[in-house]
Amino acid sequence: MAGDARIIHFKIEGKSVSILDCGKPRRSDVIALIEEAKKKNLVVNLVGATLSKIDLSGLNFARGDISNADLSGSNLSKSNFFNANLSHANLSNANLSGADFSFANMAGADRKGADLSDANLFKTNM
Numbered sequence: 001m002a003g004d005a006r007i008i009h010f011k012i013e014g015k016s017v018s019i020l021d022c023g024k025p026r027r028s029d030v031i032a033l034i035e036e037a038k039k040k041n042l043v044v045n046l047v048g049a050t051l052s053k054i055d056l057s058g059l060n061f062a063r064g065d066i067s068n069a070d071l072s073g074s075n076l077s078k079s080n081f082f083n084a085n086l087s088h089a090n091l092s093n094a095n096l097s098g099a100d101f102s103f104a105n106m107a108g109a110d111r112k113g114a115d116l117s118d119a120n121l122f123k124t125n126m
Contacts (some may be wrong), residue, residue, distance in 0.1 A: 047065050047069065056075065067087045080098075083102045085104070091111050102123060
C-alpha cells in the first residue's frame with residue numbers, strides 16, 4: 001500500500017551520510033543505509049532522527065553523530081558506538097547491553113531506565 005511506504009531522505013557530504021527526514025523507518029531501511037555507507041567508507045549521522053522502539057541491535061554506528069536523536073525503547077544491544085556523538089540523545093528504556101560506547105560522547109543523554117549491562121564504557125564521556 002502506498003500509505004505504508006517509508007522513504008529515507010539522506011545526503012552525502014564529504015565522508016558522511018546523514019538522514020534528513022525519515023519519519024519512523026523500518027529496521028531494514030536503516031540497515032540498508034548503514035551497509036551502503038560502510039561500503040563507501042562513510043560515517044552515518046542520525047542527528048535528531050526518531051528511531052524509538054525499533055530493533056537496531058548489532059549495528060555499526062562508529063564515529064557517527066547521533067546527537068539529539070530519539071532512540072527511546074530501542075534495542076541497541078551489541079551495537080558499535082565507538083567514538084560516536086550521542087550527546088543529548090534520548091536513550092531512555094533502551095537496551096544497550098553489550099554495546100561498545102568506548103570513547104563516545106554521551107553528555108546530556110537521557111539514560112533513565114536504559115540497560116547498560118556488559119556495555120563497554122571505556123573513556124566514555126557521560
